[in-house]
Amino acid sequence: MNYEQQEAMTSIQKSLTLLTLGEEDKEVVEHVFRNEWAPVRDLITDRGSNLSLKLVCCMCSVGPPQSVVIAIGRAKSRIFAEVDEKGRHPLHYLCYYGAPTFAIVYAAQCHIAALEKKDTGKKTPLDYLFSMPWEYYKEDKEVVTLELQKCHSLKCYDAESKLPNEVALKRWGHKVVIEERIKCFMVCSIECISSKNGEVEGGCLSDIADEIREKCDNVLDEVGKNGNIVRLDPYRLGETKFAIVVKTQTKDDCEAVYKSLCQGSLGSLNHGDVSLGIGCVYCNESIGSHTLQELLKEASELEGKVKETLESAESTDIKDETGGQNRNVSPWTESKMSEFTGKDFYPDFAVSSGSLDA
Numbered sequence: 001m002n003y004e005q006q007e008a009m010t011s012i013q014k015s016l017t018l019l020t021l022g023e024e025d026k027e028v029v030e031h032v033f034r035n036e037w038a039p040v041r042d043l044i045t046d047r048g049s050n051l052s053l054k055l056v057c058c059m060c061s062v063g064p065p066q067s068v069v070i071a072i073g074r075a076k077s078r079i080f081a082e083v084d085e086k087g088r089h090p091l092h093y094l095c096y097y098g099a100p101t102f103a104i105v106y107a108a109q110c111h112i113a114a115l116e117k118k119d120t121g122k123k124t125p126l127d128y129l130f131s132m133p134w135e136y137y138k139e140d141k142e143v144v145t146l147e148l149q150k151c152h153s154l155k156c157y158d159a160e161s162k163l164p165n166e167v168a169l170k171r172w173g174h175k176v177v178i179e180e181r182i183k184c185f186m187v188c189s190i191e192c193i194s195s196k197n198g199e200v201e202g203g204c205l206s207d208i209a210d211e212i213r214e215k216c217d218n219v220l221d222e223v224g225k226n227g228n229i230v231r232l233d234p235y236r237l238g239e240t241k242f243a244i245v246v247k248t249q250t251k252d253d254c255e256a257v258y259k260s261l262c263q264g265s266l267g268s269l270n271h272g273d274v275s276l277g278i279g280c281v282y283c284n285e286s287i288g289s290h291t292l293q294e295l296l297k298e299a300s301e302l303e304g305k306v307k308e309t310l311e312s313a314e315s316t317d318i319k320d321e322t323g324g325q326n327r328n329v330s331p332w333t334e335s336k337m338s339e340f341t342g343k344d345f346y347p348d349f350a351v352s353s354g355s356l357d358a
Contacts, residue, residue, distance in 0.1 A: 025055040032059060040064070041071045049221050051076040053084055057093040060103040063137065069103050073110055074229065078217045080110040086121075089114040095125040095148075098134030098141065105147050112151055112164075163209055163236040169243065169296075182229065184254040186246035186282040186332075187292070188262060189299035193277045193307060193328070205240065208271050212242055215265040223248075223256045232257065243296055251284050258282070258332045267326035277310065277328050279303030283335040291337050302330040 021029065024047070031039045040059070044051060056072055056079055072079060080090050091107045091114040108115060108125075118124055126148060134141050192208060216232040224230045231247040244261075248254045262278050269276055279302030281295050306328055 021054055021058070022052065024050075025052055025058075028055060029058065032062060032064075037065050037068055041068055044068070044071045044075050045227075048075050048225075051079055053079065053082045053090060056080075057090050060090065060094055060107065061097045061099045061136075063100045064103070066102050069106050073106065074224070077110075077220045077224075077232075080107045080114065083117075087117070087119040089117060089125070091115070091125040092117075092119055092123070092128060095129040095144075096132050098132075098137045100137055101140045101143050101147065104140075104144050105151075108148055108151050115148065115151060163213065163234055163242070165235060166237045169235045169237070169245075169292075181249055182231070182247045184248045184251045184282060184284045185287055185292075185295065186244075186248075186254050186258060186280060187295040187299045188244040188246070188266075189279040189296060189303040190242040190244065190266070191277045191303055191307065192240040192274050193310060194273050208269075208274065208276075209234075209236060209242070211269060211271070212244075212266065215261060215269070216244065219257060219261040219265065222260060223253055226253070228253055230257065232261070243299075245292070246282075251282075254282055254284075255332060262329050262332075263326055267329040275328055277303050277307040279306060279330045281333050281335045283337045285337070287337065294337060295335055298333075298335055299330075302333060306330050 028040055028043045028047075031037075031043070051072065059072070060069060083089055089107075089111065091104070091111070094104045094107055115125055129141075129145060129148065190212070192205065212234050216234050220230055220232050228249045229247075230249075230253055231245075233245045233247075235243045235245070237243050246254060246257050248257065258280055262280050266276055266278060279299040281299040281302065283291070283295060287295065310328055
């Protein structure tokens with residue numbers, strides 16, 4: 001056993017003294033003790049939505065391979081948003097004990113709102129980061145501090161709904177897309193619509209944002225069961241406007257998200273007299289940030305047509321006369337960007353810099 005393995009064992013054993021794990025979690029930990037990460041990834045995938053917060057905290061604190069951290073996010077997309085009985089997110093524990101830069105930054109990016117959440121001891125993850133001496137991965141602490149301060153100060157999320165905002169959408173990147181072989185994109189433009197006077201009261205919007213985020217998580221768990229990679233990223237673009245960027249490996253998965261999320265849960269969402277107008281555009285090809293903005297523009301145009309149809313209709317019922325598709329959701333429409341399908345794809349930043357490594 002080398003020094004790094006001994007360090008990992010010591011670190012996880014320290015975590016186990018404070019976190020009581022269940023029997024199923026202990027099976028995973030046994031492989032971690034032996035530094036056997038392949039079966040750990042398999043068990044994480046098998047556990048899926050049953051993956052426990054305590055197990056995740058233990059694993060991330062011992063420096064697992066990046067593929068294991070990513071596997072955690074794939075198996076249970078909302079795990080980094082969960083809290084325990086002490087009001088702590090996984091990020092609290094990682095900033096308390098210390099962990100590799102990738103694990104901490106990944107946890108923060110998955111649920112950036114955790115940076116401002118106080119536990120029962122009135123401490124945020126940043127409080128622990130600044131005050132606790134790390135016994136392990138001390139060499140990473142300076143970089144982690146800079147990265148988390150950057151995340152916190154950019155404020156790339158809406159303060160009330162805790163969803164990424166338009167700034168975050170414009171900074172949308174490509175690296176994960178290329179690595180995960182994403183082939184199909186869908187952009188959903190969403191606007192809150194009142195059936196009474198066209199004006200939506202601001203008090204309900206944070207509740208609607210919570211429901212949008214929750215329904216995205218539910219559909220992600222449902223569609224992702226086949227083992228393919230599926231990403232659903234909701235954004236809040238204005239007082240009453242939202243957007244969802246869907247990234248999948250197959251066109252079939254993208255259509256499944258449209259049916260389950262757009263025509264299903266979001267299309268039927270009602271909050272008092274408020275429902276959602278939804279425009280959906282897909283592109284069966286890799287895209288860059290400029291083409292993402294074009295997709296959003298197309299989706300917004302479809303959402304506008306949906307809104308006009310609803311406002312001119314005599315009935316306020318969002319179901320059509322046949323009881324089929326919701327009238328407040330546009331058809332699943334292929335983007336005009338499809339004319340570029342089949343051409344070589346290079347990220348926008350790579351083309352402008354002349355280097356694919358930029």
